[in-house]
Amino acid sequence: xxxxxxxxxxxxxxxxxxxxxxxxxxxxxxxxxxxxxxxxxxxxxxxxxxxxxxxxxxxxxxxxxxxxxxxxxxxxxxxxxxxxxxxxxxxxxxxxxxxxxxxxxxxxxxxxxxxxxxxxxxxxxxxxxxxxxxxxxxxxxxxxxxxxxxxxxxxxxxxxxxxxxxxxxxxxxxxxxxxxxxxxxxxxxxxxxxxxxxxxxxxxxxxxxxxxxxxxxxxxxxxxxxxxxxxxxxxxxxxx
Ligand SMILES: CC(C)(COP(=O)(O)OP(=O)(O)OC[C@H]1O[C@@H](n2cnc3c(N)ncnc32)[C@H](O)[C@@H]1OP(=O)(O)O)[C@@H](O)C(=O)NCCC(=O)NCCS
Numbered sequence: 001x002x003x004x005x006x007x008x009x010x011x012x013x014x015x016x017x018x019x020x021x022x023x024x025x026x027x028x029x030x031x032x033x034x035x036x037x038x039x040x041x042x043x044x045x046x047x048x049x050x051x052x053x054x055x056x057x058x059x060x061x062x063x064x065x066x067x068x069x070x071x072x073x074x075x076x077x078x079x080x081x082x083x084x085x086x087x088x089x090x091x092x093x094x095x096x097x098x099x100x101x102x103x104x105x106x107x108x109x110x111x112x113x114x115x116x117x118x119x120x121x122x123x124x125x126x127x128x129x130x131x132x133x134x135x136x137x138x139x140x141x142x143x144x145x146x147x148x149x150x151x152x153x154x155x156x157x158x159x160x161x162x163x164x165x166x167x168x169x170x171x172x173x174x175x176x177x178x179x180x181x182x183x184x185x186x187x188x189x190x191x192x193x194x195x196x197x198x199x200x201x202x203x204x205x206x207x208x209x210x211x212x213x214x215x216x217x218x219x220x221x222x223x224x225x226x227x228x229x230x231x232x233x234x235x236x237x238x239x240x
Pocket of ligand 1: 086087148
């Protein structure tokens with residue numbers, strides 16, 4: 001459920017300032033090692049009017065038909081750091097860059113429909129768990145259990161609304177079966193339960209699959225959060 005290179009390239013055409021990338025110099029080459037993708041839209045201040053993540057990303061995920069050039073809000077849509085470079089402060093640096101961008105563009109709100117980075121792993125390990133519970137779960141120090149929500153909370157992010165159907169994608173049964181049998185996936189994909197919606201399968205990704213005799217639907221929950229105006233003064237160096 002990751003954005004393809006083509007989709008990311010199109011986002012960079014639609015909203016170039018909002019596609020933040022950290023590069024590393026290696027033997028004269030600039031290699032991207034971390035990125036944060038932002039969308040610009042209008043927020044009326046009423047959490048119940050917020051769109052789903054999928055609606056905000058546009059019909060093809062490129063932001064093309066939903067980007068609002070004079071929108072009063074920025075939404076962090078997705079972040080990715082090379083796994084070998086986790087826990088070195090890159091997420092922190094990218095959030096700082098988003099705060100700087102929010103100031104530069106003079107928007108009122110910096111927010112996001114955040115995909116909890118470890119929700120998939122949590123759901124696989126906790127058969128009776130739920131996304132709502134995990135999103136609210138805290139460590140002993142009071143910070144969220146989830147790494148991405150934790151990094152955001154350190155910057156003043158407050159949860160404002162559960163995005164129950166952030167992403168909903170229908171896939172052919174054949175595609176699901178191919179995916180389920182690929183090496184590396186076999187051990188992660190497993191049957192969880194039978195519900196009115198059909199058979200529920202987990203796959204280690206944030207969401208789950210619902211399978212019935214008509215369709216296979218991937219469904220994912222996220223959470224909307226907002227960094228208050230005060231957070232905007234935290235500053236930091238913009239990513240390059
Ligand atoms: C979630 C994610 C973005 C976090 O990125 P990260 O760069 O590892 O985050 P940071 O380095 O800023 O912070 C992570 C931890 O490392 C610590 N840290 C930061 N710099 C450090 C350093 N130099 N030495 C030791 N620890 C450090 C932070 O304090 C933080 O500690 P915590 O675990 O107590 O919260 C990253 O794991 C990721 O890309 N995951 C996969 C993609 C994903 O799921 N994205 C979210 C949904 S789109």
